[in-house]
Amino acid sequence: MSAISFEILRQDKETHARLGLIKTRRGDIETPYLVPVATMGSVRALGSDDLHSLGVQCTLANTYHLHLNPGDELIARFGGLHRFMGFDRPMFTDSGGFQAFSLGFAREHNISKIGNIFPQDYRKKYDDREDEKEMPKAANKENLTKITDEGISFKSLSDGAWHFLNAEKSMKIQSNLGTDIIMAFDECTSPLSDYDYTKKAMQRTHNWAEESIRYHDKNQALYGIIQGGWFDDLRKESTQAITEKPFDGIAIGGSLGNSKQDMHQVLDWTVPRLDDDRPRHLLGIGEIDDIFECVARGIDTFDCVSPTRIARRGSLLLSPQAGGSQENKFHINIKNLQFKEDCRPIDTNCSCSTCRTYSRAYLRHLYVSRELSYFRLATLHNLHFMLRFMEEIRESLRTGTFAQMKDKWLKEI
Amino acid sequence: MSAISFEILRQDKETHARLGLIKTRRGDIETPYLVPVATMGSVRALGSDDLHSLGVQCTLANTYHLHLNPGDELIARFGGLHRFMGFDRPMFTDSGGFQAFSLGFAREHNISKIGNIFPQDYRKKYDDREDEKEMPKAANKENLTKITDEGISFKSLSDGAWHFLNAEKSMKIQSNLGTDIIMAFDECTSPLSDYDYTKKAMQRTHNWAEESIRYHDKNQALYGIIQGGWFDDLRKESTQAITEKPFDGIAIGGSLGNSKQDMHQVLDWTVPRLDDDRPRHLLGIGEIDDIFECVARGIDTFDCVSPTRIARRGSLLLSPQAGGSQENKFHINIKNLQFKEDCRPIDTNCSCSTCRTYSRAYLRHLYVSRELSYFRLATLHNLHFMLRFMEEIRESLRTGTFAQMKDKWLKEI
Numbered sequence: 001m002s003a004i005s006f007e008i009l010r011q012d013k014e015t016h017a018r019l020g021l022i023k024t025r026r027g028d029i030e031t032p033y034l035v036p037v038a039t040m041g042s043v044r045a046l047g048s049d050d051l052h053s054l055g056v057q058c059t060l061a062n063t064y065h066l067h068l069n070p071g072d073e074l075i076a077r078f079g080g081l082h083r084f085m086g087f088d089r090p091m092f093t094d095s096g097g098f099q100a101f102s103l104g105f106a107r108e109h110n111i112s113k114i115g116n117i118f119p120q121d122y123r124k125k126y127d128d129r130e131d132e133k134e135m136p137k138a139a140n141k142e143n144l145t146k147i148t149d150e151g152i153s154f155k156s157l158s159d160g161a162w163h164f165l166n167a168e169k170s171m172k173i174q175s176n177l178g179t180d181i182i183m184a185f186d187e188c189t190s191p192l193s194d195y196d197y198t199k200k201a202m203q204r205t206h207n208w209a210e211e212s213i214r215y216h217d218k219n220q221a222l223y224g225i226i227q228g229g230w231f232d233d234l235r236k237e238s239t240q241a242i243t244e245k246p247f248d249g250i251a252i253g254g255s256l257g258n259s260k261q262d263m264h265q266v267l268d269w270t271v272p273r274l275d276d277d278r279p280r281h282l283l284g285i286g287e288i289d290d291i292f293e294c295v296a297r298g299i300d301t302f303d304c305v306s307p308t309r310i311a312r313r314g315s316l317l318l319s320p321q322a323g324g325s326q327e328n329k330f331h332i333n334i335k336n337l338q339f340k341e342d343c344r345p346i347d348t349n350c351s352c353s354t355c356r357t358y359s360r361a362y363l364r365h366l367y368v369s370r371e372l373s374y375f376r377l378a379t380l381h382n383l384h385f386m387l388r389f390m391e392e393i394r395e396s397l398r399t400g401t402f403a404q405m406k407d408k409w410l411k412e413i
Numbered sequence: 414m415s416a417i418s419f420e421i422l423r424q425d426k427e428t429h430a431r432l433g434l435i436k437t438r439r440g441d442i443e444t445p446y447l448v449p450v451a452t453m454g455s456v457r458a459l460g461s462d463d464l465h466s467l468g469v470q471c472t473l474a475n476t477y478h479l480h481l482n483p484g485d486e487l488i489a490r491f492g493g494l495h496r497f498m499g500f501d502r503p504m505f506t507d508s509g510g511f512q513a514f515s516l517g518f519a520r521e522h523n524i525s526k527i528g529n530i531f532p533q534d535y536r537k538k539y540d541d542r543e544d545e546k547e548m549p550k551a552a553n554k555e556n557l558t559k560i561t562d563e564g565i566s567f568k569s570l571s572d573g574a575w576h577f578l579n580a581e582k583s584m585k586i587q588s589n590l591g592t593d594i595i596m597a598f599d600e601c602t603s604p605l606s607d608y609d610y611t612k613k614a615m616q617r618t619h620n621w622a623e624e625s626i627r628y629h630d631k632n633q634a635l636y637g638i639i640q641g642g643w644f645d646d647l648r649k650e651s652t653q654a655i656t657e658k659p660f661d662g663i664a665i666g667g668s669l670g671n672s673k674q675d676m677h678q679v680l681d682w683t684v685p686r687l688d689d690d691r692p693r694h695l696l697g698i699g700e701i702d703d704i705f706e707c708v709a710r711g712i713d714t715f716d717c718v719s720p721t722r723i724a725r726r727g728s729l730l731l732s733p734q735a736g737g738s739q740e741n742k743f744h745i746n747i748k749n750l751q752f753k754e755d756c757r758p759i760d761t762n763c764s765c766s767t768c769r770t771y772s773r774a775y776l777r778h779l780y781v782s783r784e785l786s787y788f789r790l791a792t793l794h795n796l797h798f799m800l801r802f803m804e805e806i807r808e809s810l811r812t813g814t815f816a817q818m819k820d821k822w823l824k825e826i
Binding site for chain 2 (some may be wrong): 047358
């Protein structure tokens with residue numbers, strides 16, 4: 001008896017996209033959906049009142065970080081993460097395996113999940129910290145992980161102590177957190193890993209998948225994670241190994257190659273081999289063009305820190321009606337001087353509380369003046385924007401106009 | 414025809430405290446009231462939606478800082494500060510004269526408005542900036558003002574340029590901001606200023622008071638500011654000079670001596686000489702014990718950054734019912750280890766949204782993890798706390814139990 005159920009409400013005729021519904025005991029998730037990230041048990045800059053008023057259907061928190069602070073056992077004593085953070089809707093947790101990459105190879109080689117697309121700000125991205133100063137400078141390039149077949153040892157950034165995670169422990173932590181959809185313990189490899197290493201890591205991941213199934217809390221829905229890097233045969237092997245296990249859902253993780261095209265390739269190797277009856281999650285991806293491409297390939301849910309992080313750095317999302325395009329990455333940078341006297345809302349097409357109340361000039365003033373209120377108002381806009389964007393995608397699937405919507409957003413200039 | 418009206422609803426029998434009502438075209442202010450400070454046009458960490466849901470009756474913004482950024486003329490083109498910041502209730506502005514002190518003598522000598530009570534963190538307090546790093550280190554002790562009978566020149570911290578303010582210009586800026594209650598231009602002296610200097614500054618302030626009356630926008634209510642430092646005869650002279658002018662209200666500013674007792678002394682020299690028919694504002698004061706003492710001496714309104722600033726630094730206010738006392742300054746420090754597993758709200762007696770939703774343990778987790786959401790949740794509590802505290806004071810005046818309330822809060826331990 002699964003802790004969730006999944007139903008495909010409509011299969012798109014022109015693409016592999018599907019309109020779906022994940023039912024959990026804490027409520028439904030309409031898919032395709034971009035899950036807002038609450039790394040430390042808080043969607044950065046927002047309160048749970050904001051999440052509820054935005055209509056956020058679910059969030060995703062970080063197993064590794066919450067294990068360290070404030071501790072999953074403490075959270076269990078508080079009745080679980082939902083109660084602790086005051087959010088009563090479904091929640092995902094990752095397994096901690098991604099930190100094998102983000103705290104390990106990625107730090108050492110200064111790269112991102114998709115190869116070298118954003119190498120220059122990777123360090124800022126690695127764990128969604130507000131800024132770099134929180135990371136000891138001397139340790140910037142230190143590999144903070146040790147990986148064996150038994151599990152992963154992590155060196156904590158806060159106190160330098162080593163912590164060990166394996167599948168059993170990851171399942172125990174996620175059980176303590178009491179979230180609704182949890183991830184099997186895995187090793188996320190780097191785009192720079194060679195074939196042999198990626199294969200070894202994949203085999204470990206498959207073993208850990210078995211252990212995760214054995215040890216996981218049966219009140220929680222467990223997703224298996226497909227690894228295999230950017231290698232056709234490994235992805236296929238991993239897809240088969242994971243899908244033949246009794247997981248409640250399938251996640252695609254790990255290195256997705258060196259470009260967005262590589263990422264599409266990984267999905268093309270993987271998704272067509274998945275059965276239709278389980279929900280599919282793509283880990284750590286969620287920009288607008290990515291979402292179109294991945295929904296078209298049959299992905300149901302995503303999680304990504306991008307909308308909230310770029311908000312904090314001044315990038316505010318813009319719809320095509322308001323001038324957003326692939327060229328400007330669908331955003332304006334509010335710190336630019338051109339917005340100093342701009343009395344328009346961020347996006348004239350947006351109905352979020354920020355756009356209903358404030359001008360670009362005011363938001364720029366707050367940003368330039370380093371007012372704390374900026375972070376929340378900007379985050380509210382970007383999250384509202386992405387939630388409405390996903391709603392528009394679902395509506396297009398409902399009405400059979402997904403391809404037209406994609407054309408409208410991604411049209412060449 | 415004054416832009417405001419003021420009515421005393423009830424005069425306390427045992428003290429000089431009074432229950433009052435200031436009516437403005439943008440709404441009423443029930444007094445005694447502690448006006449939340451929105452230095453840069455934002456109550457730090459909050460949106461105007463928060464101000465409205467807290468029931469904030471009015472706010473106070475900073476003339477000097479808004480003149481520099483984003484500029485009062487820009488704000489005027491946006492229809493005034495209310496529209497710019499999305500807050501439609503009454504607003505105060507100070508005149509910029511306080512910055513003669515805060516950017517001048519106070520920086521040079523590292524002191525606060527009330528002498529040396531908090532010298533150690535004065536630099537952090539001087540202008541309510543989030544932290545010191547925003548102030549160029551080399552300039553920490555530089556006097557950034559030049560004062561003559563004509564006005565005050567300020568050196569901007571952001572670009573090093575000099576800016577000149579006088580009464581006419583201060584009135585013009587405040588007119589551009591379009592606030593409801595404005596302050597006459599004054600020079601705020603230091604507790605370290607000697608008699609001769611304080612007298613000279615006071616005489617300047619009186620001349621500028623005349624000029625402020627001449628130049629001010631008659632749609633705005635103008636308060637005169639009594640100066641005179643910690644000198645009996647100067648305070649009396651200033652009280653007479655200011656009260657005999659046709660101001661809409663009276664503010665008490667400037668150096669208030671070297672201790673809280675000195676501050677009471679200043680009020681005792683001043684307030685008994687005021688007529689009853691105008692509202693009285695005490696500038697920059699607003700801790701709990703201060704408010705009791707000053708309300709008892711006949712002050713109607715206060716403004717103070719303390720409740721919001723201490724929230725950001727981890728100090729969360731506590732009522733006597735929940736263990737707050739003069740000894741612990743009516744707050745807990747949430748970063749303390751003792752709150753790591755504390756499942757209680759900050760204050761079991763508080764009905765704010767933070768106390769209704771979150772535990773001390775969760776707030777500590779956010780604080781320790783440097784989550785941005787902490788600042789808003791903490792600020793919401795402290796502001797709600799102070800608003801309810803002022804409401805309780807008004808209620809005690811309504812029912813003739815002010816002295817009992819004061820005893821309950823300030824009882825010896």
